[in-house]
Amino acid sequence: KAGVTQTPRYLIKTRGQQVTLSCSPISGHRSVSWYQQTPGQGLQFLFEYFSETQRNKGNFPGRFSGRQFSNSRSEMNVSTLELGDSALYLCASRAATALYGYTFGSGTRLTVV
């Protein structure tokens, strides 16, 4: 069974640009969550999607947005990139029947220069 797949693995963007990251959950998983990981702030929750609806959102500015498609694949977008957005962005998926038990992907390493 394939795990959570995130693409691309690495990205370098310039300040002010926008970026889109992609996440393919484990087959059959309908819940997808996104997290930002930095050395200073650790792992912070961005948002969760279930059946194409955003169910929960973390404390991030509106420049961070996401969406989920009917096949459960998810994308997150960051507009007007700032240097502080450099981080590892992690996606996690969960089966609808499992109350918990999130499985994480290996992440996308975003560097803003």
Next chain:
Amino acid sequence: QQQVKQSPQSLIVQKGGISIINCAYENTAFDYFPWYQQFPGKGPALLIAIRPDVSEKKEGRFTISFNKSAKQFSLHIMDSQPGDSATYFCAASGPPSGNQGGKLIFGQGTELSVKP
């Protein structure tokens, strides 16, 4: 109330020793407490998790101890091995239907190094 506090930040243990990492939480709505293990270049991987209705859960060399009244929980790694060297994160989550659901609140992480 959202925080999960984890200690120590780093830990060095000899091979065969016991590694102990502690976490404390404030929000009594949390009802799921997992531990994740992360190797460089990888995402966090679920190691073991506990619900507040039990005080201890053991899986192989890994044990979670949970103290509901003190709002604390800890990870014990018995017979620590060099392959256990990684960063460990505790986390907490509320019921999926509640406003804390669907999101994991992570501790700051503990970098464990097991010396041969």
